[in-house]
Amino acid sequence: MTRLILGIETSCDETAAAVVGDGQHILSNVVATQIDLHRQYGGVFPELASRQHILTIKPVIEQALTTAQVGWQDIAAVAVTYGPGLAGSLLVGVNAAKGLAWARALPLIGVNHLEGHIYANWLRAGGNTAPPVPPVLVLIVSGGHTELILMHEHGRYTRLGATLDDAAGEVFDKVARLLGLGYPGGPALQRAAEGGRAQAFDLPLALRHDPKHRYNFSFSGLKTAVLRLTQALKADGAALPVADLAASFQRAVAEALVARILVAVDDFKVSQVCVCGGVAANVELRRQLAARLPVPHAVPPIWLCTDNAAMIASAGFYRYAAGQRSAWDLDVLPNLKLN
Numbered sequence: 001m002t003r004l005i006l007g008i009e010t011s012c013d014e015t016a017a018a019v020v021g022d023g024q025h026i027l028s029n030v031v032a033t034q035i036d037l038h039r040q041y042g043g044v045f046p047e048l049a050s051r052q053h054i055l056t057i058k059p060v061i062e063q064a065l066t067t068a069q070v071g072w073q074d075i076a077a078v079a080v081t082y083g084p085g086l087a088g089s090l091l092v093g094v095n096a097a098k099g100l101a102w103a104r105a106l107p108l109i110g111v112n113h114l115e116g117h118i119y120a121n122w123l124r125a126g127g128n129t130a131p132p133v134p135p136v137l138v139l140i141v142s143g144g145h146t147e148l149i150l151m152h153e154h155g156r157y158t159r160l161g162a163t164l165d166d167a168a169g170e171v172f173d174k175v176a177r178l179l180g181l182g183y184p185g186g187p188a189l190q191r192a193a194e195g196g197r198a199q200a201f202d203l204p205l206a207l208r209h210d211p212k213h214r215y216n217f218s219f220s221g222l223k224t225a226v227l228r229l230t231q232a233l234k235a236d237g238a239a240l241p242v243a244d245l246a247a248s249f250q251r252a253v254a255e256a257l258v259a260r261i262l263v264a265v266d267d268f269k270v271s272q273v274c275v276c277g278g279v280a281a282n283v284e285l286r287r288q289l290a291a292r293l294p295v296p297h298a299v300p301p302i303w304l305c306t307d308n309a310a311m312i313a314s315a316g317f318y319r320y321a322a323g324q325r326s327a328w329d330l331d332v333l334p335n336l337k338l339n
Contacts, residue, residue, distance in 0.1 A: 003076040004068075005320060006100075007313025008061065010093030011085025011113045012144075013038055013049045015056040018309035019068035019075070023317030024124045024131060027068035029310040032056045035184060042183050043173065050088030057096050064309070077107040079316020082326075083336030084144070085113055090332035098328065109316040110326040113307075114140055114338045117276040118151065119314040120300040132298050137270040139261055140338075141285075142277030143169030143186075146257075148215045148264055149338065151274075154318045157338055160264055161215025164207075168253055169279045171219040175226050175249055179242050189246050190282060196247030198284070201229060203252040205259070214263050222252055247284075254285040258292050265295055273297040281305040 002021040009016040013034040019027040034052050038044050065071070080097035083090060094110075101108040118138050122131040138149040138157075146163040166174070169186060176185030181192050203225050206218035226249055233240055261273055272295055279285065281302040289297050304311060 003317065003320070004070060004074050005109075005313040005317045006061070006064070006075050006078050007111075007309035007311070007316060008057075008078065008080040008093045008097050009113075009116070009307055009309040009312045010053045010057065010089050011081045011083075012089055012307060013044045014307040015053050015060050016307065016309035017061040017064035018313050019064055019070060020123070020310050020313035020317065023119070023122055023314045023321070026123055026125055026310050027070065028064045029308055030060050030064045030067065031308050032060050039183050042177060044086070046086045046088055049086060050092055053089055053092035057092055061096070061100070072104050075104070075106060077101075077109050077316065077320045079109040079111050079312050079320070081113045081116060081312050082110040082330055083113065083333030085334060087332055087334045090334065094330060094332055098330065102328065107320060108326045108328070108330060109319050109324065110330045111312045111315045111319070112336055112338055113312075114145060114147070115315045116311040117142065118149070118274065119318070120276050120304045120308075120311040121274045121298045122314050123300065123304060123310055125301055125304060132272055132274055135270060136272045136274050137261065137264050137268065138274045138276065139257060140277045141168050141257060141275065141279040143167060143173065145277065146217050147338070148260055150264075150268060150270075155322060155324075159338065161213070161217070161260065163217040163219060164213070165218055165220040166223060168217070168219060168257065169277070171223045171253070172279065174223055178227060178230060179240070179245060181242070181246075186278060186282065189250060190284075192242050193246035193250055193284070194243070196241075196243030196245070198247040198251040200241065200244035201248040203248055205252060205256050208259065214267070215260055217256060217260060219253065219256070222249070222256075250282060250284045254282065254288045257285060258288045262292065265293070271295055275299045276305065278306045
């Protein structure tokens with residue numbers, strides 16, 4: 001019997017709901033984006049995000065159920081993101097999930113947003129025919145997080161390393177703004193890099209040979225290098241070679257990410273790598289993963305890399321199947337860690 005989980009995700013600026021069967025089969029995955037709302041600010045405006053979630057959460061959940069062609073009697077549990085993320089945004093999703101679960105006498109499953117990203121690789125979509133089998137090495141790479149995780153089994157993780165400063169997605173946004181490419185920075189910078197020369201500029205890769213940081217990342221120096229390079233080019237009166245700068249920058253980010261994966265693969269002898277999060281949609285990163293990794297790797301289809309509720313429902317299913325339940329006093333944890 002297929003067990004259906006309703007997933008709810010409101011950690012940042014996407015209001016999302018989904019119905020997923022047995023942690024793998026997507027029956028619906030509805031995402032209401034706020035990109036146009038926040039574009040004028042060059043980033044997410046937290047108060048506006050939480051207000052928009054309030055307006056959107058009910059119709060998004062209703063649409064998820066309608067698209068899946070199921071009723072409340074078919075739902076086994078409600079899974080919801082309770083951290084990390086923006087406090088106001090998280091509160092909207094958690095309170096909605098509590099109310100629905102209480103009213104329908106359904107189990108409530110709190111899900112770590114980072115764990116949700118991991119489980120995007122368990123969803124059978126975009127050519128994925130079989131889920132990964134732990135233990136696996138996981139790279140979570142997004143606007144707020146860049147972390148290297150050893151997943152021993154479902155629900156058990158060891159955090160090997162993380163960024164010491166900017167997350168990869170964050171530095172994508174900052175460099176895109178520096179180059180006048182707009183928001184969100186990742187897709188804009190990738191489009192600008194098309195036709196650019198990835199070897200045009202030799203940009204620095206921090207911590208490359210630092211044994212104390214075998215699994216850690218640092219991108220602030222790369223960001224500063226691009227800033228100084230653009231300042232020097234402008235001072236010379238030259239036209240800014242945006243395509244070359246964008247291509248060189250995303251090559252450097254991808255090299256830094258893959259380099260740490262390679263070290264961890266060798267140290268822990270893992271047989272598979274999973275990459276997830278918004279930056280996993282980047283074509284240069286995907287190219288380098290395919291070209292350089294000595295073991296098989298999984299990357300979700302692009303539409304499952306960014307925030308969505310199907311991944312929350314998937315993660316929630318495996319916790320539900322293990323007998324885990326959240327209490328009714330479940331609270332949001334904006335700085336929640338994965339452990």
